[in-house]
Amino acid sequence: MSYHSPRRDDRNPPANNRQLLTLLALFLGSLFAVIWGFGLLLNNLVYWIPVSVEQRLGQLIVPAYEAEAKDGPAQSSLNQLLDRLQSNLDPEQSQDRNYQVLYVPKPTVNALAIPGDTIVLYRGLIEAAESENELMMVLGHELGHFANRDHLRGLGQNIIVRVAIASVIGNNGAIEALIGGAIANLSQSHYSQSQEKQADRFGLTLLNKTYGYVAGATDFFERMAKKERANIAFLSTHPAPKDRVKNLEKLIEERKYEIGKRSPLPESLLF
Numbered sequence: 001m002s003y004h005s006p007r008r009d010d011r012n013p014p015a016n017n018r019q020l021l022t023l024l025a026l027f028l029g030s031l032f033a034v035i036w037g038f039g040l041l042l043n044n045l046v047y048w049i050p051v052s053v054e055q056r057l058g059q060l061i062v063p064a065y066e067a068e069a070k071d072g073p074a075q076s077s078l079n080q081l082l083d084r085l086q087s088n089l090d091p092e093q094s095q096d097r098n099y100q101v102l103y104v105p106k107p108t109v110n111a112l113a114i115p116g117d118t119i120v121l122y123r124g125l126i127e128a129a130e131s132e133n134e135l136m137m138v139l140g141h142e143l144g145h146f147a148n149r150d151h152l153r154g155l156g157q158n159i160i161v162r163v164a165i166a167s168v169i170g171n172n173g174a175i176e177a178l179i180g181g182a183i184a185n186l187s188q189s190h191y192s193q194s195q196e197k198q199a200d201r202f203g204l205t206l207l208n209k210t211y212g213y214v215a216g217a218t219d220f221f222e223r224m225a226k227k228e229r230a231n232i233a234f235l236s237t238h239p240a241p242k243d244r245v246k247n248l249e250k251l252i253e254e255r256k257y258e259i260g261k262r263s264p265l266p267e268s269l270l271f
């Protein structure tokens with residue numbers, strides 16, 4: 001019997017291929033697991049940034065928006081509306097927070113959650129709103145971005161990683177050096193469909209807690225769905241309003257929320 005028979009060698013390759021394939025599968029599997037784990041880590045890194053660090057970031061970011069804002073009756077009305085919402089937040093969401101609205105008298109149809117517990121609301125958005133309730137829904141939605149810390153994700157992954165590291169080692173100088181890039185990223189940050197959906201869900205829950213009903217919850221998005229996308233900042237930074245209306249309607253039905261009646265906008269917000 002020949003030990004090195006060519007036949008025997010011919011019979012072996014399938015087994016070797018199987019082993020090779022198993023190894024390859026194992027290798028690819030662990031590679032995907034590492035990438036997935038890394039993604040998950042980055043996604044959750046924002047929760048490691050303490051509110052105090054976020055507020056310190058805010059002290060550096062907010063003035064850029066404050067310079068454009070106008071203190072007056074409109075801004076105080078908006079802050080009264082926000083206070084009503086904030087008093088209905090769960091304690092862990094309002095703890096250490098001091099939410100405020102900055103009213104910017106510009107025709108832009110947009111609202112923005114920025115670090116420093118601040119919501120920037122443009123005149124164009126208020127003009128596009130027709131009831132107090134729909135404005136409250138927009139504010140509630142923005143509070144949802146704070147709760148999910150989307151406003152920190154808007155700073156960009158690179159900055160989040162560095163802020164998280166700096167806040168763990170307590171390096172304030174490093175945090176301050178990052179602000180320029182942070183402001184630039186914020187102004188063009190886009191939220192994903194699932195981030196928006198979560199913020200809508202949060203806004204709806206808060207609206208119902210505040211009024212005991214949800215009149216006006218979908219009004220703003222319904223009106224936006226009829227507009228030309230390119231001209232409206234809100235539409236270029238927030239995805240498909242039609243889907244959002246559908247999701248909200250489904251939630252309202254599932255949770256058996258009462259619809260109730262809309263309240264008019266406060267006088268100081270009628271332009």
Ligand SMILES: [Zn+2]
Binds near residue numbers: 141145191196199238
């Ligand atoms: Zn949003």
